[in-house]
Structures are given as C-alpha cells and as structure tokens.
Amino acid sequence: MQNQIKTQAEASVSAAFELATLSFSQVERLTELTLEQAKVNSELAQAQLTSVLEVKDPAAALELLKSQLDTSVKSLAGFAATAYELTQTFQAESAAFAEGHFDHAHDTANKAIHDSLSKAPEGSEAAVTAVKAAVEAGNKALAEARKNAKKTAELAQEGLAKLKEHAPKAAVKAPVRRKARA
Structure with a gap:
C-alpha cells in the first residue's frame, strides 16, 4: 500500500x-x-x-x-x-x-476499485454488483459530461470566431460626425 x-x-x-x-x-x-x-x-x-x-x-x-x-x-x-x-x-x-492526467487517474481508480471488488468476501455478491453498477453509471455520466463540455467549448470557439470576424470591421469604421449647430 x-x-x-x-x-x-x-x-x-x-x-x-x-x-x-x-x-x-x-x-x-x-x-x-x-x-x-x-x-x-x-x-x-x-x-x-x-x-x-x-x-x-x-x-x-x-x-x-x-x-x-x-x-x-x-x-x-x-x-x-x-x-x-x-x-x-x-x-x-x-x-x-x-485530460490525459485525468484519464490516467480515472483508469487507476477504476482498476483499484475492480481489484478491491475481486477480493470481496463470499456472500457479498449483491454488494459487489451494486458497486460495479454504480461505478459503471458514474463512468457513463463522466463520459457524457466530458462530451457535453467539449461541445460547449466548440460552440464557444465558434461564437468567438464570429465575433473576431466582426471586431476588426467595427474598429476600422470612423465615428459619424455630427453637424455643428448654427
């Protein structure tokens, strides 16, 4: 240990x-x-x-x-x-x-859980099955959250790219002159 x-x-x-x-x-x-x-x-x-x-x-x-x-x-x-x-x-x-370090840590944690569950005492099959199901559900939720985060980041990038396209055009325009009052 x-x-x-x-x-x-x-x-x-x-x-x-x-x-x-x-x-x-x-x-x-x-x-x-x-x-x-x-x-x-x-x-x-x-x-x-x-x-x-x-x-x-x-x-x-x-x-x-x-x-x-x-x-x-x-x-x-x-x-x-x-x-x-x-x-x-x-x-x-x-x-x-x-992401790379998280994936490694996540895999290590899953392996440790799996190893611990394989050493569970006899008669605890129901508990082991429940823990395995919970781990699997957590892994699926994590995968879905990562997919959504990537999609959100892509949408934000697209929005920034569109904003960037328009920013130089706006900066180059001269302000409208007001006519002097007589």
Missing part, C-alpha cells in the same frame, strides 16, 4: 512540474509578444512624430491624424489577435494535459 502511495505522489509531483513548465512556456511566449509589440509601438511613435513635424496645413494634419489612428488600431488589433491565439493554444495544451 505504501508503495502505491509513493507511486501516486511521484506521479503527482511529475504532473505538477509538467504543468509548471507548460505555464512558463506560455508566460515566455506572451512576454516575447509584449516585447515585440513594444518595439512596434516605439517605431510607430517615431514615425508618427516625424510625420507631425512635416505637417504644413490643417487638412494635412487631419489626414495625418486619421492615418495614424488607422495604423494604431490595426497594430493593436494584430496584437490582440496574436495574444488571443496564444491564449487559445495554451488553453488547448493545458486541456489536453489535464
């Missing part, structure tokens, strides 16, 4: 380190993205300041402002899209990790 606990503890520690490594890699990717965006922002600011110094009349200033806002919106939309994709990748990786 002690050997079984030691094995489970070692597996848990190993899983924790794997998850930590996965999390650190996500932090690293997001940090790289943030640094890259900071570089892009710096270059964009420099170009915008240079352009501002070359403005000669109000019409050119308005056109420059419109151009700079458009460029900034596109840059931020690109950053947001990349950050979203990184987050989705991490979510998929961590879900696969958790």
Whole structure:
C-alpha cells in the first residue's frame, strides 16, 4: 500500500512540474509578444512624430491624424489577435494535459476499485454488483459530461470566431460626425 502511495505522489509531483513548465512556456511566449509589440509601438511613435513635424496645413494634419489612428488600431488589433491565439493554444495544451492526467487517474481508480471488488468476501455478491453498477453509471455520466463540455467549448470557439470576424470591421469604421449647430 505504501508503495502505491509513493507511486501516486511521484506521479503527482511529475504532473505538477509538467504543468509548471507548460505555464512558463506560455508566460515566455506572451512576454516575447509584449516585447515585440513594444518595439512596434516605439517605431510607430517615431514615425508618427516625424510625420507631425512635416505637417504644413490643417487638412494635412487631419489626414495625418486619421492615418495614424488607422495604423494604431490595426497594430493593436494584430496584437490582440496574436495574444488571443496564444491564449487559445495554451488553453488547448493545458486541456489536453489535464485530460490525459485525468484519464490516467480515472483508469487507476477504476482498476483499484475492480481489484478491491475481486477480493470481496463470499456472500457479498449483491454488494459487489451494486458497486460495479454504480461505478459503471458514474463512468457513463463522466463520459457524457466530458462530451457535453467539449461541445460547449466548440460552440464557444465558434461564437468567438464570429465575433473576431466582426471586431476588426467595427474598429476600422470612423465615428459619424455630427453637424455643428448654427
């Protein structure tokens, strides 16, 4: 029994380190993205300041402002899209990790229950049958819950994809100007 606990503890520690490594890699990717965006922002600011110094009349200033806002919106939309994709990748990786470890733990628990039931004393057949039925019902309920969770996640992904399609279009549109009152 002690050997079984030691094995489970070692597996848990190993899983924790794997998850930590996965999390650190996500932090690293997001940090790289943030640094890259900071570089892009710096270059964009420099170009915008240079352009501002070359403005000669109000019409050119308005056109420059419109151009700079458009460029900034596109840059931020690109950053947001990349950050979203990184987050989705991490979510998929961590879900696969958790699912794999859960499946292993679930199989181990089912095996332990089955082994314990096979060593049940004589005369307890009815109880063993009831426990086996309960375990089977629990396994079916778990499988159904996982199937529903996956379907819900897929529907959420579809909804986010549709939202993402429309977001850049909405961001690029200029606000409607109101006419000045006379």
